[in-house]
Amino acid sequence: MELIELARGLMASWQIRLLIGFAAAVYLYGLRPMQRWKLRHFPGPAAAWLLGSGPLVKKHGGIALAHQAMCRVYGPVWASIGSPEPMIVTDHPELARKMMLLSSMRPAFPSLFFGREREFEAGNIVAARGEKHKSLRAAWQPMFFSGSLEAFSVLMNEAAELLIDTLSAAAKAGRSVDIHRLLGDMTMAVVGTTAFGVDFHTQAGDDTASAGPDADAERLRDAANTLFRVNPMTFSVWTALLFLFPIAAPLVRLLAAALPDKGVRRMLGARQAVQDVALRLVADHRRFLAQDSAAAPKEPPNATPGAPPLPPGDAHALPANNGRARGGPVRRGVAPGSFLDLLMRAADRTTGRGFTDLEVANQVNVMILAGFETTANALAFATYLLSTNPTKRERLLAEVDAFGRKRVPTLHDLDKLPYLEACLKESLRLFPPATTIIRMATRHMELGGFRVEPGQWLAVAAYSMHRNPAYWQDPEAYLPERYMPGTPEAAAVPEHGWVPFGEGTRACIGLRFALEEAKIALLRLCQRFTFELEPGQEPLQVRQSNILAPEGGLCVRVVPRGLQPEA
Numbered sequence: 001m002e003l004i005e006l007a008r009g010l011m012a013s014w015q016i017r018l019l020i021g022f023a024a025a026v027y028l029y030g031l032r033p034m035q036r037w038k039l040r041h042f043p044g045p046a047a048a049w050l051l052g053s054g055p056l057v058k059k060h061g062g063i064a065l066a067h068q069a070m071c072r073v074y075g076p077v078w079a080s081i082g083s084p085e086p087m088i089v090t091d092h093p094e095l096a097r098k099m100m101l102l103s104s105m106r107p108a109f110p111s112l113f114f115g116r117e118r119e120f121e122a123g124n125i126v127a128a129r130g131e132k133h134k135s136l137r138a139a140w141q142p143m144f145f146s147g148s149l150e151a152f153s154v155l156m157n158e159a160a161e162l163l164i165d166t167l168s169a170a171a172k173a174g175r176s177v178d179i180h181r182l183l184g185d186m187t188m189a190v191v192g193t194t195a196f197g198v199d200f201h202t203q204a205g206d207d208t209a210s211a212g213p214d215a216d217a218e219r220l221r222d223a224a225n226t227l228f229r230v231n232p233m234t235f236s237v238w239t240a241l242l243f244l245f246p247i248a249a250p251l252v253r254l255l256a257a258a259l260p261d262k263g264v265r266r267m268l269g270a271r272q273a274v275q276d277v278a279l280r281l282v283a284d285h286r287r288f289l290a291q292d293s294a295a296a297p298k299e300p301p302n303a304t305p306g307a308p309p310l311p312p313g314d315a316h317a318l319p320a321n322n323g324r325a326r327g328g329p330v331r332r333g334v335a336p337g338s339f340l341d342l343l344m345r346a347a348d349r350t351t352g353r354g355f356t357d358l359e360v361a362n363q364v365n366v367m368i369l370a371g372f373e374t375t376a377n378a379l380a381f382a383t384y385l386l387s388t389n390p391t392k393r394e395r396l397l398a399e400v401d402a403f404g405r406k407r408v409p410t411l412h413d414l415d416k417l418p419y420l421e422a423c424l425k426e427s428l429r430l431f432p433p434a435t436t437i438i439r440m441a442t443r444h445m446e447l448g449g450f451r452v453e454p455g456q457w458l459a460v461a462a463y464s465m466h467r468n469p470a471y472w473q474d475p476e477a478y479l480p481e482r483y484m485p486g487t488p489e490a491a492a493v494p495e496h497g498w499v500p501f502g503e504g505t506r507a508c509i510g511l512r513f514a515l516e517e518a519k520i521a522l523l524r525l526c527q528r529f530t531f532e533l534e535p536g537q538e539p540l541q542v543r544q545s546n547i548l549a550p551e552g553g554l555c556v557r558v559v560p561r562g563l564q565p566e567a
């Protein structure tokens with residue numbers, strides 16, 4: 001009796017009623033009744049309270065393997081209930097193509113930040129929408145014209161040569177190396193020279209790097225590592241809350257600003273680093289462009305003394321050897337023809353004016369993120385696969401030898417090496433750095449018999465598609481012959497079943513650049529070395545955070561190749 005009286009007394013208190021009401025609302029919210037109702041016709045895994053499909057992703061070590069497992073159970077189209085939004089997932093080549101061609105928008109993840117930080121997230125080509133996206137894409141495009149790519153091939157070759165120097169030294173000393181890390185140094189150097197026209201000295205074999213790597217490069221590398229390696233959903237307690245309760249976003253934002261934890265501070269520091277470097281270079285270059293328009297073409301600020309003047313906006317003008325002879329003085333400042341230079345000369349079609357400094361810095365941020373680790377990872381995976389498939393490696397080495405072990409490739413030469421391209425494509429199939437391609441439906445569409453509403457989040461499970469035996473013959477095998485026309489393997493390749501770069505108007509704009517860089521690097525390495533995996537590297541452990549990467553690097557022994565037999 002006393003207990004009942006006590007309970008009655010408690011219920012009479014408005015605070016307790018409020019608390020119970022709040023707990024009931026959170027409980028109901030965690031059941032996600034609206035999501036379940038909207039997607040009731042779709043198959044899919046049972047959703048945990050509040051976390052939705054989150055525990056499944058954790059169980060499989062990341063989204064790529066979780067999607068693969070679910071596609072095998074629920075078929076080519078299924079729904080994942082979860083945070084911040086439910087998602088329709090497919091790994092079916094035709095349906096994925098339809099998704100990517102019909103939905104040209106990426107959904108916006110809830111942001112933890114305000115003001116300028118928010119602008120930083122929204123104002124780049126990856127996040128932009130509609131006319132703004134078209135305008136940015138048009139401004140990016142000249143970077144990937146053949147003339148630009150031809151000029152970049154010189155810089156890519158030089159970066160590969162510095163890597164060769166490092167590897168030769170390691171081979172001589174009998175030291176094994178983390179080839180993933182060294183490839184990252186190389187791709188960062190290429191980003192530095194092509195995006196800015198600035199030599200960052202990331203590579204140990206760089207004989208001009210007497211004072212060690214450039215401080216900007218170190219900051220950028222650390223920043224890129226942070227921005228890429230963190231899980232966007234869990235890097236801070238506030239992001240976890242934001243993703244679980246997007247409904248309370250304004251409150252979570254306020255709390256994160258008032259009480260930033262280590263994750264928030266790390267993320268802000270990384271963004272700040274990229275913005276600082278990019279904005280400083282932009283400001284320097286604005287001054288140079290102002291002088292440039294007032295007078296005859298001049299050198300950019302701090303450019304190599306005595307270097308010839310470079311015509312404005314001409315990518316061909318990008319200096320070989322990063323504006324210096326090897327061992328000579330170093331070019332500083334933004335080079336004409338570099339990505340930054342091209343962007344700063346471009347007009348924003350939505351305003352008719354040039355892009356703001358922050359907008360330019362934002363694009364450079366994307367260029368660093370998109371261009372640094374994706375290509376390094378693709379190359380590391382190719383190295384792993386070639387080391388574990390000696391017959392394929394021998395065939396590749398034969399093609400490389402026929403090309404010439406001392407020959408420096410031009411952009412045009414790369415078309416003459418079909419097996420090299422096939423090896424890279426097959427690596428990108430087995431280990432697509434971007435395992436999942438995300439879009440948002442902009443119109444009603446029908447997907448495999450299911451109706452999809454506008455606003456619905458969509459995901460192409462590229463990793464799962466690439467390894468699905470329903471579409472690929474012997475999907476786990478490394479068979480570059482799949483991309484060699486006229487072979488039985490090529491005849492069995494599913495149409496639209498290879499999507500490491502996406503499809504449609506949001507497909508990877510850097511595809512040609514990435515393949516060019518990867519081909520040059522792999523060719524130059526194969527001219528000089530083979531690689532043996534150190535014990536414990538096989539089977540390869542992969543990290544599935546934002547992108548797929550070898551977990552803990554890839555440790556190899558560098559074996560110099562013997563003399564080329566006389567023809």
Ligand code: HEM
Pocket residue numbers: 100125126127137366367370371372374375378432433434437438499500501502503504505506507508509510511513514
């Ligand atoms: C092996 C290397 C790379 C891979 C696997 C890769 C993959 C991808 C994928 C899957 C997408 C999304 C496509 C879609 O939604 O349909 C993408 C977008 C993008 N990538 Fe790459 N990428 C690579 C290298 C690069 C490089 C080197 C750059 C820049 C030089 C770059 C710049 C971009 C940009 C700007 C976008 C967004 C395009 C837009 O929304 O219009 N990527 N990439």
